[in-house]
Amino acid sequence: SAVISQKPSRDICQRGTSLTIQCQVDSQVTMMFWYRQQPGQSLTLIATANQGSEATYESGFVIDKFPISRPNLTFSTLTVSNMSPEDSSIYLCSVRTGGRSSPLHFGNGTRLTVT
Amino acid sequence: GENVEQHPSTLSVQEGDSAVIKCTYSDSASNYFPWYKQELGKRPQLIIDIRSNVGEKKDQRIAVTLNKTAKHFSLHITETQPEDSAVYFCAASDRVSNFGNEKLTFGTGTRLTIIP
Numbered sequence: 001s002a003v004i005s006q007k008p009s010r011d012i013c014q015r016g017t018s019l020t021i022q023c024q025v026d027s028q029v030t031m032m033f034w035y036r037q038q039p040g041q042s043l044t045l046i047a048t049a050n051q052g053s054e055a056t057y058e059s060g061f062v063i064d065k066f067p068i069s070r071p072n073l074t075f076s077t078l079t080v081s082n083m084s085p086e087d088s089s090i091y092l093c094s095v096r097t098g099g100r101s102s103p104l105h106f107g108n109g110t111r112l113t114v115t
Numbered sequence: 116g117e118n119v120e121q122h123p124s125t126l127s128v129q130e131g132d133s134a135v136i137k138c139t140y141s142d143s144a145s146n147y148f149p150w151y152k153q154e155l156g157k158r159p160q161l162i163i164d165i166r167s168n169v170g171e172k173k174d175q176r177i178a179v180t181l182n183k184t185a186k187h188f189s190l191h192i193t194e195t196q197p198e199d200s201a202v203y204f205c206a207a208s209d210r211v212s213n214f215g216n217e218k219l220t221f222g223t224g225t226r227l228t229i230i231p
Contacts, residue, residue: 033218042204043159043221058218059116092158103149104219106158 002027002097004107012113013083020079021110023093028073030096033104034066037090046091049076083114117142119207121222129230134195136225138205139187147208148181148188149219154201162203163190192227200229 003026013019023032032049046066047057055068069077080087093107118141128134140148149164165172165179165188172179176195181188192199206219 042223045218045220048218103161103164105161108158 001103001105002029002095004093004095004105006093006107006110008110009108010111010113012115014115015084017083018079018081019083019112020077021091021093023076023078023107025074025095027097030073032070032076033094034068034076034078035092035094035106037092037109039089043092046078049078080112083112085114088112088114117145117207117220119205119220119222121205121225123225124223125226125228127228127230128195130195130197132195134190134192134199134227134229136190136203136205136227137187138189138207138222139185140207140220141186142207143183143186145207148179149206150177150179150190151204151206151221152201153204153224159204195229197229197231200227202226 005024007022011019034046034049035043036046037043045058046061047055047068049055049068049070051070051073057063065081067079078091090109090111092109094104096102096104119138121138126134146167150162151159152162153159163172163174163177163179165181167183170181176193178191179188190203202224204224205222208219
């Protein structure tokens with residue numbers, strides 16, 4: 001499976017600020033996915049990062065709050081904008097290294113705490 | 116969209132006994148069902164998966180069964196060991212697209228505790 005590196009691994013941020021999370025994959029992948037895992041909860045898809053086009057957001061998530069960049073086939077960023085304590089979560093980058101319906105693999109995640 | 120329900124939310128079993136976690140899904144078009152194990156403070160890791168053209172799959176002490184008619188699938192762990200203690204998530208794929216961007220919808224998780 002691919003090696004997926006996320007930075008930062010954790011951060012404590014103040015309300016109203018923004019944080020950009022980076023995801024680097026050691027191989028080219030078509031789709032990169034950003035998930036959120038709130039404390040003690042399941043994983044919820046935020047958006048699919050498409051190389052060369054706008055990200056596709058899931059219901060309840062908007063570009064103004066979670067802007068995503070995908071400049072090439074190995075890298076993506078997720079920004080959490082104008083943060084509030086409700087944004088405190090683990091944010092996970094994930095990729096499929098094979099074709100359709102191939103297994104999804106996750107990065108180590110970014111643990112964000114908003115004070 | 117897809118809806119995945121998972122039971123139980125917590126499960127404690129004696130070491131050496133078997134553990135079973137069950138999931139149901141709503142979208143009959145879903146065709147891929149992975150299971151993930153998440154240890155405390157770590158990322159979810161794929162432990163086994165099954166596709167809709169197969170009814171059962173085994174990998175050592177782990178097995179998954181799928182009943183497409185009833186739209187449910189289960190994870191079976193035999194001869195449980197302390198290192199099996201973790202949170203387990205089931206998932207189901209959304210409708211398959213031509214672009215490979217089908218998404219996974221996750222269950223709510225089962226916290227499995229193996230009692231030594």
